[in-house]
Amino acid sequence: xxxxxxxGLLKPVGLFxxxxxxxxxxxxxxxxxxxxxxGEAMFQQGDEATHGYVLAWGRVRLxxxxxxxxxxxxxxxxxxxxxGMVAVFRxxxxxxxxxxxxxxxxxxxxxxxxxxxxxxxxxxxxNAIAAVGGRIEELQSRLQEVxxxxxxxxxxxTLLRLANQxxxxxxxxxxxxxxxxxxxxxxxxxxxxxxVSRTLSAWDQEGVVDSRRSSHLVIRQPHRLVxxxxxx
Amino acid sequence: xxxxxxxGLLKPVGLFxxxxxxxxxxxxxxxxxxxxxxGEAMFQQGDEATHGYVLAWGRVRLxxxxxxxxxxxxxxxxxxxxxGMVAVFRxxxxxxxxxxxxxxxxxxxxxxxxxxxxxxxxxxxxNAIAAVGGRIEELQSRLQEVxxxxxxxxxxxTLLRLANQxxxxxxxxxxxxxxxxxxxxxxxxxxxxxxVSRTLSAWDQEGVVDSRRSSHLVIRQPHRLVxxxxxx
DNA sequence: CGCACGTTTGATGGACATCAAGGATTGTGG
DNA sequence: CCACAATCCTTGATGTCCATCAAACGTGCG
Numbered sequence: 001x002x003x004x005x006x007x008g009l010l011k012p013v014g015l016f017x018x019x020x021x022x023x024x025x026x027x028x029x030x031x032x033x034x035x036x037x038x039g040e041a042m043f044q045q046g047d048e049a050t051h052g053y054v055l056a057w058g059r060v061r062l063x064x065x066x067x068x069x070x071x072x073x074x075x076x077x078x079x080x081x082x083x084g085m086v087a088v089f090r091x092x093x094x095x096x097x098x099x100x101x102x103x104x105x106x107x108x109x110x111x112x113x114x115x116x117x118x119x120x121x122x123x124x125x126x127n128a129i130a131a132v133g134g135r136i137e138e139l140q141s142r143l144q145e146v147x148x149x150x151x152x153x154x155x156x157x158t159l160l161r162l163a164n165q166x167x168x169x170x171x172x173x174x175x176x177x178x179x180x181x182x183x184x185x186x187x188x189x190x191x192x193x194x195x196v197s198r199t200l201s202a203w204d205q206e207g208v209v210d211s212r213r214s215s216h217l218v219i220r221q222p223h224r225l226v227x228x229x230x231x232x
Numbered sequence: 233x234x235x236x237x238x239x240g241l242l243k244p245v246g247l248f249x250x251x252x253x254x255x256x257x258x259x260x261x262x263x264x265x266x267x268x269x270x271g272e273a274m275f276q277q278g279d280e281a282t283h284g285y286v287l288a289w290g291r292v293r294l295x296x297x298x299x300x301x302x303x304x305x306x307x308x309x310x311x312x313x314x315x316g317m318v319a320v321f322r323x324x325x326x327x328x329x330x331x332x333x334x335x336x337x338x339x340x341x342x343x344x345x346x347x348x349x350x351x352x353x354x355x356x357x358x359n360a361i362a363a364v365g366g367r368i369e370e371l372q373s374r375l376q377e378v379x380x381x382x383x384x385x386x387x388x389x390t391l392l393r394l395a396n397q398x399x400x401x402x403x404x405x406x407x408x409x410x411x412x413x414x415x416x417x418x419x420x421x422x423x424x425x426x427x428v429s430r431t432l433s434a435w436d437q438e439g440v441v442d443s444r445r446s447s448h449l450v451i452r453q454p455h456r457l458v459x460x461x462x463x464x
Numbered sequence: 465c466g467c468a469c470g471t472t473t474g475a476t477g478g479a480c481a482t483c484a485a486g487g488a489t490t491g492t493g494g
Numbered sequence: 495c496c497a498c499a500a501t502c503c504t505t506g507a508t509g510t511c512c513a514t515c516a517a518a519c520g521t522g523c524g
Contacts, residue, residue, distance in 0.1 A: 125357030
């Protein structure tokens with residue numbers, strides 16, 4: 001892939017907002033391409049954070065396993081999202097494993113090289129803080145959810161969040177454009193696949209969502225979900 | 233307070249690590265002092281983030297109220313911690329309210345001025361990212377706890393975390409050096425004060441903690457708490 | 465004193481995990 | 495094209511952790 005194409009990929013990325021052409025070119029030239037086939041991990045939780053990435057195409061699920069072996073889904077990532085950058089800045093091992101849900105391509109930079117680039121182009125750091133701050137807010141709101149809301153509300157909130165981040169509008173409603181098993185949803189909402197299944201079944205029957213027909217879930221009545229999510 | 237004293241306060245702050253004297257002096261001169269008496273808030277959740285702060289003395293509890301009026305404790309802050317900085321970077325309203333648990337003093341900077349300083353002294357941005365990354369990790373681990381562990385384990389983990397952040401070693405054990413109501417602990421662990429009370433009562437009787445004698449809780453057998461916290 | 469506030473402790477119930485078993489869908493090899 | 499695994503999903507029965515409801519108890523303070 002040539003530099004120009006890469007610049008085109010980097011331009012709309014939040015992390016690189018308000019950088020001039022020279023900066024983008026420098027970044028593009030320093031980047032290494034990193035192709036990850038569907039189902040594989042970009043790296044493993046616990047690995048040393050030698051490289052940071054920006055996702056160019058595809059979708060990634062960020063998993064974390066607890067000391068006791070339980071799995072929780074931290075978040076989903078799409079094109080333009082940073083992957084592993086925070087760990088690089090902190091010089092700490094990666095705290096989670098990013099698993100490709102589709103064939104993915106990421107651009108990566110070595111830790112040292114990226115630090116140089118960041119020093120040379122200050123807006124990167126500002127953007128990084130803003131991006132990381134966004135994650136904090138999301139985590140805090142999830143913490144609030146798990147702490148104070150019941151399962152049904154959490155599932156609704158999670159579906160809405162996914163729809164916001166990656167939803168595609170169709171005539172039937174909003175479609176979540178990747179496979180999403182009950183197990184996945186359970187790990188996102190801190191519950192079991194059984195409860196998720198029961199809840200979705202009920203919503204299916206009420207016509208709120210369509211989770212049985214295709215492998216991609218469709219939200220048919222977003223306003224109902226909002227209602228459920230907000231109903232203390 | 234003169235500039236030199238301020239520089240002394242700023243020097244050990246993580247956010248300003250590896251800054252030279254000139255930078256620290258510039259920061260110290262630009263800072264505004266902000267005294268907050270015990271029990272009052274530094275600012276209110278929802279306020280516009282015009283200033284960011286670094287806590288110089290005292291302890292602060294960071295509260296967030298949900299849309300439904302429930303209160304949850306995000307975290308506790310001590311000397312050297314950033315307060316409201318992330319909101320400033322993001323140009324968003326403050327997402328939480330910091331309440332002084334003791335008489336506090338913070339140094340604050342206006343958003344615009346701080347941005348200038350950050351551009352002039354790049355290490356600040358790097359340190360900020362590292363600090364914010366640390367918060368992310370803490371939030372993720374709390375999310376994991378709330379999602380996968382039971383109340384008793386969460387209370388144990390919370391006490392240990394508080395002891396780590398602010399504990400004082402005494403001959404009787406590790407003391408948590410500020411008042412900590414059952415309600416506070418409940419909001420930190422996502423449970424009710426009733427359950428906290430029951431749990432602490434049990435631990436009191438087993439001699440694991442001493443929560444009844446003084447107003448400051450004392451952990452008498454930290455290893456037992458570690459055991460309880462880790463016991464899946 | 466008497467009121468306010470935090471705490472303790474008991475009784476009850478409900479939300480949800482767990483246990484259990486069967487059904488649907490997809491892919492694979494004969 | 496069918497048999498068969500292998501997954502994933504659904505649905506029922508049971509159990510339990512913990513929230514909720516309720517009431518009494520200490521303790522400090524105006």
